[in-house]
Amino acid sequence: MSVSAIAFQHWVSQLAPGSSTADVCRQSGVKRSTLAQQLVRGKVAETTVVAVARAYGRNPVLGLAEFEPYTELAASLAPPTDAEVLSQTPTARLLREILVRAGSQSPPTPAGLVGEAAGVRQWVEAIDDGELRQRVSAAAGIAPQNYSAQLSANRLAPELAVRTAREAGVGLRNGLVVTGLVTAEEAGWPPSAVEDALSRLSDAELTLLAAERLAALGRGLKRQEHDDRADRRAWEHLG
Incomplete structure (x- = not known):
């Protein structure tokens, strides 16, 4: 997914009047060759818009809201639900909370949604x-298997993530957070979101959530170990 190159150039001319493409690239860290290719194709990636917005002191969510199909982002101010916040809370943080409640560890310093890769699949499951x-498949006009394939890879294109949030009835900005395109702070999530969501979990709910995460992690590690062994056997056979 991407935004119109013509609209992007107009936006940049207002955001940084008088700046050349080279100036914008130096300021934002976007490679000149990358931006040049996107402009030639007529489509600029959302990651480029976000990088340029940040470089010039513009909130990247509001920067994206200047373009179709993201105009609704500006008015989407609904806070994340507890389920969404917890879907992005690192498993280690859940385990620390269990230890704190059991009296085995001092309370941790409040932290944001860091420590693990963005949990796109966990977010979709939560909502x-x-x-x-x-x-979402029907609204986006894509085959359900294509949507499922992105989720299996734990990723979603930004536009599809926003559409998913819309269809679920949650804040549109939340879709951008879980893809890692913008930070929770940039999307307006409360600094205490994790602590607040955890505080509303009972001991049983917290333990079950952590157990589900560990089971999923174990399955993933088992698959990875199986693939690694298969790769080693293949190389040994060839060598």
Whole structure:
């Protein structure tokens, strides 16, 4: 997904009057060759918009809101639900909370949503009412298997993430947070979101959530170990 190159150039002319493409690249850290290719194709990546917005002191969410199909982002101010926040909370943080409640560890210093890669699949599972994937596929005009393939890879294109949030009835900005395109702070998530969400979990709910995460982590590690062994056997056979 991307935004119009013509619209991007107009936006840059207002954001940084008099700046050349080279100036914008130096300021934002975007490679000149990358931006040049995007402009030639007529489509500029969202990551480029975010990088340029940050470089010139513009909130990247509001920067994206200047373009179709992201105009609704400006008015989407709904805070994240506890389920969304917890879907992005690192497993280690959940385990520390269990130890704190058991009296085995001092309370941790409040932290943001850091420590693990963005949990796109966990987020979708947290907001799915059982029919979300079908609604998103229909609204986006894509095959359900293509949508599922992105989720299996734990990723979503920004526009598809925003559409998912819209279909789920949650804040549109949240979709950009879980993809890692913008930070929770940039999207307006409260600094205490993690602590607040954890405080509303019962001991049983917290323990079950941590257990689910560890089980999923174990399955992933087991698959990785299996693949590593298969790779080693293949190399030994060839060598």
